[in-house]
Amino acid sequence: MKDFSGKVAVITGAGSGIGRALAVALARQGARLALSDVDSAGVAETAGLCEKEGAQARHYVLDVADRAAVQSHAETVVADFGRVNLLFNNAGVALTANVADMTWEDLDWIVGINFWGVVHGTKAFLPHLVESGDGHLVNVSSVFGIIAVPSQGAYNATKFAVRGFTEALRQEVRLDKQPVGVSCVHPGGIKTNIARNSRAAEGLNTDELTALFERVARTTPDSAADRILRGVHKNEAKILVGADAYALDGMARLFGSVYQRIVGAAARLGPRK
Numbered sequence: 001m002k003d004f005s006g007k008v009a010v011i012t013g014a015g016s017g018i019g020r021a022l023a024v025a026l027a028r029q030g031a032r033l034a035l036s037d038v039d040s041a042g043v044a045e046t047a048g049l050c051e052k053e054g055a056q057a058r059h060y061v062l063d064v065a066d067r068a069a070v071q072s073h074a075e076t077v078v079a080d081f082g083r084v085n086l087l088f089n090n091a092g093v094a095l096t097a098n099v100a101d102m103t104w105e106d107l108d109w110i111v112g113i114n115f116w117g118v119v120h121g122t123k124a125f126l127p128h129l130v131e132s133g134d135g136h137l138v139n140v141s142s143v144f145g146i147i148a149v150p151s152q153g154a155y156n157a158t159k160f161a162v163r164g165f166t167e168a169l170r171q172e173v174r175l176d177k178q179p180v181g182v183s184c185v186h187p188g189g190i191k192t193n194i195a196r197n198s199r200a201a202e203g204l205n206t207d208e209l210t211a212l213f214e215r216v217a218r219t220t221p222d223s224a225a226d227r228i229l230r231g232v233h234k235n236e237a238k239i240l241v242g243a244d245a246y247a248l249d250g251m252a253r254l255f256g257s258v259y260q261r262i263v264g265a266a267a268r269l270g271p272r273k
Helices: 016-026 040-052 067-080 104-132 154-176 206-216 220-232 242-266
Strands: 008-011 032-038 057-061 088-091 135-142 180-187 238-241
Touching: 008 016, 008 067, 008 104, 016 032, 016 040, 016 088, 016 220, 032 040, 032 067, 040 057, 057 067, 067 104, 088 104, 104 135, 104 180, 135 154, 135 220, 154 180, 180 220, 180 242, 206 238, 220 238, 238 242
Parallel strands: 008 032, 008 088, 032 057, 088 135, 135 180, 180 238
Antiparallel strands: none
């Protein structure tokens, strides 16, 4: 996909962060936008920013963990816009907890949004992407879908799952000669609200965790959006975002499983109970 002008783009988690930056960047390039989030005020604000750029933008309240709601959303978007060319399964949340300490409720919460949300969106919109004759699907994983980190077992699980699901799907659409590109995005530390809106195991200092994240998050959402859209233009299978993502991806490929010793040593310096 070389040109976004006139294309209909669906973005989940569009109320802030990377989702909002993608929406505004696409608006500037002439795309038509279907934006969703659980945060009604945030996604309405994003739609307003896109309209200021001269784009057609509609906003919807959507919980991506709700399968029936996502299916209904896909039907509504097609009714509102006539087709769908681009889908960005971007909505995501974070959980900091050792496996022994995480609750079933928190585990269900993060898996429902981070993994099932991606699956729901993909299944609901893929037929419409194919029907458009010029579609592209973008699933947002993480650098934590490349390396695993102590206290991020649940988050790692969802993001590794997104990676495997997306890489398999890319091969399937190519084997079936479908007119759909598929990309998996692996952001490093992006300056978003994900840490402030995250959950943590009892006893962990969430303020310290947020402060640590904000110190290491170096990439702006606007830079992330620009990198993702360039990756879509090139139909890249794996879109790394941020210098830290490139570094950690290189470390995993260079050291193999030995990377775990390096990460484990670094983790001892982080906030503890």
